[in-house]
Amino acid sequence: MDILSLLRQEFSLKTSQVENTVRLIDDGNTIPFIARYRKELTGSLDDQVLRALHERLLYLRRLDEQREKVRASIGEQDKLTGEISASLDAAATLTEIDDIYRPFRQRRKTRASVAKARGLEPLADALLRGETDAAAFLGDEVPTEEDALQGARDILAERISDDANIRRRLRVVCMNYGKLISKAAKKEDSVYALYYDFSEPLNKMAGYRVLAINRGEREEFLKVSIDFDRARALPIVCDGLPDFPQVRMAAEDAYDRLIFPAIERELRNDLTEAASTAAIKVFSVNLRQLLLQPPIKGRVTIGLDPGYRTGCKVAVVDATGKVLDTAVIYPVPPHQKLEQAKEIIARLVDKYRATTFAIGNGTASHETEVFAADFIREYSNTHTAKGVEIAYMVVSEAGASVYSASPLAAQEFPEYDVSLRSAVSIARRLQDPLAELVKIDPQAIGVGQYQHDMPPAQLAAALDGTVEDCVNTVGVDLNTASAPLLARVAGVNAAVAKNIVAYREANGAFTSRAQLKKVPKLGDRAFLQCAGFLRIPESKNMLDNTAVHPESYDAAHRLLKLCRVEDLAALNIEETAGQLNIGVPTLRDIAAELRRPGRDMRDDLPAPLLRTDILGLDDLKAGMELKGTVRNVIDFGAFVDIGVHQDGLVHVSQMADRFVKHPAEVVKVGDVVNVRVLSVDREKKRIALSMKKG
Numbered sequence: 001m002d003i004l005s006l007l008r009q010e011f012s013l014k015t016s017q018v019e020n021t022v023r024l025i026d027d028g029n030t031i032p033f034i035a036r037y038r039k040e041l042t043g044s045l046d047d048q049v050l051r052a053l054h055e056r057l058l059y060l061r062r063l064d065e066q067r068e069k070v071r072a073s074i075g076e077q078d079k080l081t082g083e084i085s086a087s088l089d090a091a092a093t094l095t096e097i098d099d100i101y102r103p104f105r106q107r108r109k110t111r112a113s114v115a116k117a118r119g120l121e122p123l124a125d126a127l128l129r130g131e132t133d134a135a136a137f138l139g140d141e142v143p144t145e146e147d148a149l150q151g152a153r154d155i156l157a158e159r160i161s162d163d164a165n166i167r168r169r170l171r172v173v174c175m176n177y178g179k180l181i182s183k184a185a186k187k188e189d190s191v192y193a194l195y196y197d198f199s200e201p202l203n204k205m206a207g208y209r210v211l212a213i214n215r216g217e218r219e220e221f222l223k224v225s226i227d228f229d230r231a232r233a234l235p236i237v238c239d240g241l242p243d244f245p246q247v248r249m250a251a252e253d254a255y256d257r258l259i260f261p262a263i264e265r266e267l268r269n270d271l272t273e274a275a276s277t278a279a280i281k282v283f284s285v286n287l288r289q290l291l292l293q294p295p296i297k298g299r300v301t302i303g304l305d306p307g308y309r310t311g312c313k314v315a316v317v318d319a320t321g322k323v324l325d326t327a328v329i330y331p332v333p334p335h336q337k338l339e340q341a342k343e344i345i346a347r348l349v350d351k352y353r354a355t356t357f358a359i360g361n362g363t364a365s366h367e368t369e370v371f372a373a374d375f376i377r378e379y380s381n382t383h384t385a386k387g388v389e390i391a392y393m394v395v396s397e398a399g400a401s402v403y404s405a406s407p408l409a410a411q412e413f414p415e416y417d418v419s420l421r422s423a424v425s426i427a428r429r430l431q432d433p434l435a436e437l438v439k440i441d442p443q444a445i446g447v448g449q450y451q452h453d454m455p456p457a458q459l460a461a462a463l464d465g466t467v468e469d470c471v472n473t474v475g476v477d478l479n480t481a482s483a484p485l486l487a488r489v490a491g492v493n494a495a496v497a498k499n500i501v502a503y504r505e506a507n508g509a510f511t512s513r514a515q516l517k518k519v520p521k522l523g524d525r526a527f528l529q530c531a532g533f534l535r536i537p538e539s540k541n542m543l544d545n546t547a548v549h550p551e552s553y554d555a556a557h558r559l560l561k562l563c564r565v566e567d568l569a570a571l572n573i574e575e576t577a578g579q580l581n582i583g584v585p586t587l588r589d590i591a592a593e594l595r596r597p598g599r600d601m602r603d604d605l606p607a608p609l610l611r612t613d614i615l616g617l618d619d620l621k622a623g624m625e626l627k628g629t630v631r632n633v634i635d636f637g638a639f640v641d642i643g644v645h646q647d648g649l650v651h652v653s654q655m656a657d658r659f660v661k662h663p664a665e666v667v668k669v670g671d672v673v674n675v676r677v678l679s680v681d682r683e684k685k686r687i688a689l690s691m692k693k694g
Helices: 003-011 015-026 031-037 047-076 082-090 094-104 111-117 121-128 145-161 164-177 207-218 230-238 245-291 338-352 365-382 400-404 407-412 418-431 433-437 456-474 494-507 513-518 524-533 550-562 565-570 573-580 584-595
Strands: 179-184 197-201 222-227 301-305 312-317 323-329 356-360 391-395 625-634 637-641 648-651 672-681 686-690
Touching (some): 003 015, 047 456, 094 164, 164 245, 207 222, 207 245, 338 365, 356 365, 356 418, 418 433, 550 584, 648 672
Parallel strands (some): 356 391, 648 686
Antiparallel strands (some): 179 197, 625 637, 637 648
């Protein structure tokens, strides 16, 4: 297989793009480094395309490796023919290779192997000629002619079932014409009631339905099968076989007993794999948007981790995320110490000039949100002369408890108990989502669908790649970043990240990128990969606080001799690139960084929606128009926070005044959108929303 040629075709790329990208990957370069600093070689492919190409490259290499293993195994049995070899060469999937290898695999005991051991293989060959005389094959183990014929049919059935071409054709036809059927497995209401009498063509099954049905089957609420017209399948099974009764019986047995059960398993696995891949993609896209949410800069923030019996944990953090103070208040049942809670919060607001509340969305969140809104209204009324403006935002606390109980949190905040660490994390999530959320397993962040049903390794790899891309897209302050954040920088592993922090603590703040080379275990290779993504605002060299890589410093200095910073916007990039003997994409990036050194790309995005008041579920009425924040995007819609604690659902059919194939075409996590209330089910706490203008 010509892997490079295949990649070129599949990704619609030039030969040079594929060859250069594969060489860069094989040389050990990270995806973020290749995407940012090797644009001339890749044709400016972005990190997502590069990751997809890398994954496909690994699969094709694994395919080639398996192909040669099978070829060698069949060759060792002296059964490798030109036809088999050609079939192996043409196989495009691991399943096809497995089909080819099936007849040559060492098997456990089967009905066919038993029949062969009893000497019935010649009779099987005779049946193919229309000869049915079985008398010569009778004996102690084969007492009757019917026993002999049955054994011969078993041998033929296995041969037929081992035919890779038959399996391939049936797989295609069954996918095109088969249906997935699910029935209730027990007389009990459940969230799977929709699938208690369900049928849908396999080739039209939505991924989220596949995953829901799979889960319902695992939890024993559903019985699931594939329905396919047997009359449509048998002509394919019998194609090329002589039309004799015994052979026909063997073919039907092959289909019923051996082929269809296997194809049913394979097709369901294929559906699950496709659904999982799509769900992981949605999860990755949502995670990317969540991590790249604009930070709330320059605000002292009070994090509130709500609770009933144990109270609401409070943490005050300054604009850099440093913890200033902590407390516990009891504004909600059963304690209801409302006035005391207001006094404590007022004292913290006055003392630290806090202007933002970050409220966790877990237990007692709604009551705490009501308390915060009431406090803001009362405080603003009595402090109008001071011009104090306070707002709040409900923050997802998914994974916060996991982080709070982790060794990392204990190391970061040894003086605080678990619940207070959670309040700190909630406040920091609002201030800088990326810096805080990298401390948490991406799977625990909760912006996907059916994430617990995904292949763990595949999901972890995809989400880790997304986190890595986001961290390196934004860049990291070398003098303030935590070890977990540094460990996500290209070329920096967990051990090196800890060494960077240790070096910083022992020697003070970094003053240049060149100092990185003094960090233990951070060699030239790691420096090449990571240097451009690490920022040093305190450096005397302005370039150290940009995404300009040290390898391009000389070009940047030569550019500044040719052109003033204020004239860079009008620079003729192509002409200047020739003068400086540098690639056009690299020069374009250098010019952009020089124009806005130290910029955070997230600052160009719309700011998060902060609130000062609150609505209750009872306040909602059909037709109301509200503004909300998209919290999660899934295959069939998006969940939007409209300030009533319970997120509303905008179904994909209500996304726009046009047909929308997938919600991601219209919205992304973090978007602030205008919605209209369609209906409110107060008993089930469900809110239906629309984004349609009509």
